Amino acid sequence: MGYEFDWSVLLTYKQLLIDGFIMTLKLSIIGIFFAFIIGSIMGLARVSKNFFISLFATYYVEFFRNIPLIVQMFFIYFSFTLTDIFPWLETFGNSLGLENHNEFFSALLALITYTSTYIAEALRSGIQSLPKGQDEAAKTLGMNYFQTIRLIIFPQAIKLAWGPITSQFINLIKNSSLAMTIGVAELTFQTQEIDSITFRGFEAATAVTLLYLFLTLATSAIMTLVDKYGLIKTSSTKGGVR
């Protein structure tokens, strides 16, 4: 009993793969955007001098980091109807061209809460590895608290934490495959779809594997380029971080 490869199924069902790829991209890009923002806020809050703010951030990070992503997704999806609670998600989803709003946003919310904790931790260790003198020097220059954070601490810490943050972005892209368990039609879901239509799971899985490889390699290439030439080059990091 041999297995004959038939790669033509990929051409026949290429629309499914393209749809899945676009869905994964939507989840990933929106997820990365919000996870980065929330993660940054939580990371800064964890090192805050205010005891209660840092305690709150610690709760947030420890709580969402230690519950598996799939449990969070199921919890949100099966216990709540997000589109009923937040009706504006309906319009947002329509503008993204989605069909199943509730599934998509449940998966997205879980991805954001889960990944933002890891980003917060990466940023926190970046901040903590900055020398204490930076804080004091900023104070000497007459900067207030928010100026110090915005101009001195954050740009340097993000530069230090860029590697771990990149790998968290990649993790988010990979974890978006879990959205298939609640019925979001992303790449892995389409593998199953093609498998169940044609019984050619092997070919479909190969194609999807290559697409994931492409996505993660592209992400790390983009992040390296951003690190090298882009956005976060500040005067303080030009001559090396310390």
Added chain:
Amino acid sequence: MSEKLENYFKTHSVLFFVLNLVLIFVLLKLFQVTAYPDANFSEALTPGNIKFILFGMEGELGGLMLTFTIAIIAIIFSFIFGSFLGIARYSDIKVLKIPATMYIELFRALPLIMVIFWVYFAIPIVGGAIFETKISVPALTSAIISFTLFQSAYIAEIIRAGLNSIPKGQFEAAKTLGMNPWQTFTLIILPQAYRRMIPAIVSQFVSLFKDTSLVYIIGVIEFFRAATIVNNRIYMSFEILSFVAIVYFMCAFTLSKIAGYLEKKVEKQINT
């Protein structure tokens, strides 16, 4: 005021811990009351259901116990396999280094779900094509295989980092003592590297423990699957999934605290 409070809590850590627990309970209860007022925990979490979720069916391994079993077996295998991969990537021998690097990079770029699908669906197909027979792998075995394949790529990276962190002077000192490369590696370098890697491997175990919930999709009745089975029967998802989330949290949190404690201990050992 907050500084005073912080100092007080630092000196009374047990009190702080208890207060934390109370606060967490109150927060969760508040969340439940506002978000899901008609939750009925006593109906959903009967002793029978809890027993099924934690220990599985009578007479067979299941539930949370199976989750731990899978995680422990997989971490042992991936430690062994990952050690080989990490050492191969660390070595200067091209025949070992290039395949190990490719393996690690490939598996780190793939979602775990895809790995599970590959192992569960593709091994029978490829194996069938090669050996011309029907091969079927039980779901539990293929779960352990996929976790091993996936985690060993990460553990290999930890091991490589551990090996890289050994100062070059150690090699030279061993050479001066007249040791051959094999002796240097097994007696001097590896023991030191392993000691430094213990915390990272414990945190990897935490992530593996959380990842075991993914075998849900191939039907292994571990903790999460058992919970969803109960949920499908009585359809009280808020109650059941809260219970699952809290148990996962307690286990993973304890384990990650152990990892943090070990990290501090190892750091102290290295610095002194």
